[in-house]
Amino acid sequence: MRAAQPRSRQQTLALRRQLVGSSCKLFFSNDPVKIVKAKGQYMYDENGRQYLDCINNVAHVGHCHPDIVKAAHEQNQLLNTNSRYLHDNLVDYAERLSKTLPEKLCIFYFLNSGSEANDLALRLARQYTGHEDVIVLDHAYHGHLTSLIDISPYKFRNLEGQKEWVHVAPLPDTYRGLYREDHENAVTAYADEVKNIIEHAHKRGRKIAAFFAESLPSVGGQIIPPAGYFQKVAEHVHKAGGVFIADEIQVGFGRVGKHFWAFQLQGEDFVPDIVTMGKPIGNGHPLACVATTKEIAEAFAATGVEYFNTFGGNPVSCAVGLAVLDVIEKEHLQAHATEVGNFLMKILKEQQIKHPIIGDVRGCGLFIGVDLIKDQTERTPATAEAEDLVTRLKEKYILLSTDGPGRNVLKFKPPMCFNMEDAKFVVETIDKILTDMEKECLNH
Numbered sequence: 001m002r003a004a005q006p007r008s009r010q011q012t013l014a015l016r017r018q019l020v021g022s023s024c025k026l027f028f029s030n031d032p033v034k035i036v037k038a039k040g041q042y043m044y045d046e047n048g049r050q051y052l053d054c055i056n057n058v059a060h061v062g063h064c065h066p067d068i069v070k071a072a073h074e075q076n077q078l079l080n081t082n083s084r085y086l087h088d089n090l091v092d093y094a095e096r097l098s099k100t101l102p103e104k105l106c107i108f109y110f111l112n113s114g115s116e117a118n119d120l121a122l123r124l125a126r127q128y129t130g131h132e133d134v135i136v137l138d139h140a141y142h143g144h145l146t147s148l149i150d151i152s153p154y155k156f157r158n159l160e161g162q163k164e165w166v167h168v169a170p171l172p173d174t175y176r177g178l179y180r181e182d183h184e185n186a187v188t189a190y191a192d193e194v195k196n197i198i199e200h201a202h203k204r205g206r207k208i209a210a211f212f213a214e215s216l217p218s219v220g221g222q223i224i225p226p227a228g229y230f231q232k233v234a235e236h237v238h239k240a241g242g243v244f245i246a247d248e249i250q251v252g253f254g255r256v257g258k259h260f261w262a263f264q265l266q267g268e269d270f271v272p273d274i275v276t277m278g279k280p281i282g283n284g285h286p287l288a289c290v291a292t293t294k295e296i297a298e299a300f301a302a303t304g305v306e307y308f309n310t311f312g313g314n315p316v317s318c319a320v321g322l323a324v325l326d327v328i329e330k331e332h333l334q335a336h337a338t339e340v341g342n343f344l345m346k347i348l349k350e351q352q353i354k355h356p357i358i359g360d361v362r363g364c365g366l367f368i369g370v371d372l373i374k375d376q377t378e379r380t381p382a383t384a385e386a387e388d389l390v391t392r393l394k395e396k397y398i399l400l401s402t403d404g405p406g407r408n409v410l411k412f413k414p415p416m417c418f419n420m421e422d423a424k425f426v427v428e429t430i431d432k433i434l435t436d437m438e439k440e441c442l443n444h
Helices: 009-019 066-078 088-098 114-129 186-203 229-239 262-266 294-301 315-330 333-354 383-395 420-443
Strands: 035-039 042-045 050-053 107-111 133-137 166-169 208-214 243-247 274-277 288-292 358-364 367-372 401-403 409-412
Touching: 050 420, 066 315, 088 107, 088 288, 088 315, 107 114, 107 294, 114 208, 114 243, 114 274, 114 288, 114 294, 133 186, 166 186, 186 208, 186 229, 208 229, 229 243, 229 262, 315 333, 333 358, 333 367, 333 420, 367 383, 383 401, 383 409, 383 420
Parallel strands: 133 166, 133 208, 208 243, 243 274
Antiparallel strands: 035 042, 042 050, 107 288, 274 288, 358 367, 367 409, 401 409
């Protein structure tokens, strides 16, 4: 029998449009890329063309890393079943994760996705506190389950709106937020906003179960909350009988370089009550985790209702999770993220001096945002220009995307093997494209 002819990109696109829900969007929807292979920080289309991937924080230690592939394959040949049987991979993995976290975060639940992890975190918080209400940051996104759409302003504003039990606090963004870099004490000012929300909720007879925040808000525009903000917020939330949930799904596992977890950027004196993990945890394998305290876990168990997740904590997933931790350590990826991230920030800031469209460059390790603006005083988001820039970058075989409420922030969260040469190549290309765009503007 003759092998079937490979499908063209257009044929694949036609079938996708026919069979897959149209709300599942493609990157570069007018001219999508067909990717058939990936290795490290590079992806390859059906014609073998190499693209530099600056987007993919899921392939954390690099696409198709041989150690990860091997770990999954070897365990798959032995056993894959649920966690109702004893297996060393599960306890080994929990033990390894516990060594990366503050001591009090010592109980683990394993799941398949970040959305499942955040949904469980919400249940844990409510069971432990006996309260219902949740405070979230503006523009936040915490997942696609119904419970999480409800606490994701990024989504619910376009759907059914804000539920009575949800309270939205201003994003602690010192570039374009309520309190900016020139404010004498932005940390206290932003934390006081949360305090005011709690007081207002109490007057209405509401009770706070949790403050839920990404350690570094990503969809909000690659935001780095000022150090000390979480501590002050936690103080107000604990006083109200609530818990602090740190969502590390986008930014955990050494991406910020100097720390393993992004919440640690706030300072050693800050420890959340619940931490959720996903995306990079399995390097592309569906895996997620919730870490919490003994007290919260015991309150959850006290209901007498079992928590069972069919695939959560299976031997293959745990083998993959362990392999990811091994690679981060063996390849010194945290130190690498610091070194390459600092260099990338430095050369992006040089471009900021040259191109007035670059309003702000912010980040930590390999989590960096470049805020594009129309004017320096109003800091109006340069939405169309940002889209034009990422489209032109794709034509130069660089995959980058935008985020933020104004879709004007270029977001860098590449695989952690992204190197100095890659950084130079991207920034030189951005420089050329911005120069061309400026010339085109003058000619109009």
